[in-house]
Amino acid sequence: MSACDDFKGLLMGLIDEELTPDETGRVHRHLKRCAACRREYEQLRETASKIGGVSYREPADEVLESLWNAPYSHYTRVSGIVLIIGGWAALILYILYEWIVRNSQGIFPKIGAAMMIVGFVILLFTAIRERIVKHKVDPYREVVR
Ligand SMILES: [Zn+2]
Missing domain, CATH: 1.10.287 (Helix Hairpins)
Structure with missing residues (x-):
């Protein structure tokens, strides 16, 4: 229980890719074992992508890619x-x-x-x-x- 609370604070950092490699490894290991945190992580990721947060890497990359590809093609x-x-x-x-x-x-x-x-x-x-x-x-x- 207390372990999960610790990791919940790190989930946003994982999405933002602001964690140290050590922390990232620890969170990933916990996510593999803990379904509750995995669900929370997926929800946070979905929310971050919906907001189109600057912090979330993949949608920003997609936008850049489409901007780059559209005139090119x-x-x-x-x-x-x-x-x-x-x-x-x-x-x-x-x-x-x-x-x-x-x-x-x-x-x-x-x-x-x-x-x-x-x-x-x-x-x-x-x-x-x-x-x-x-x-x-x-x-x-x-x-x-
Ligand atoms: Zn957990």
Whole structure:
């Protein structure tokens, strides 16, 4: 009983990582044996994470990670799309140049170019349609909120 009271004072310190290695070891050893303190420790940890306490390490790390990852993944995605579209446009221009200016006889580049242009038109059409649908839906969402 008195041992548990001693450890309860240390639980918050364990969550804050303010204990000496010796104290940390002692608290962990006690938590392994004592279900009551383990429950208290879990509750304290949950409360600390809900408050989003500066003292609690993991949520703060998660926030930093999401801040770091969000723009990063956004830029990689955008640069990937830009590279694909850029390479694709260069290829089409090259094929059109061969086809029209140099009157190339190859049939495969023409088929390839035609497929890519049709594909692009389909994607463009889909994107515009989605934009229009979203635009129509958005005002209703605002009203509901
Ligand atoms: Zn205990």
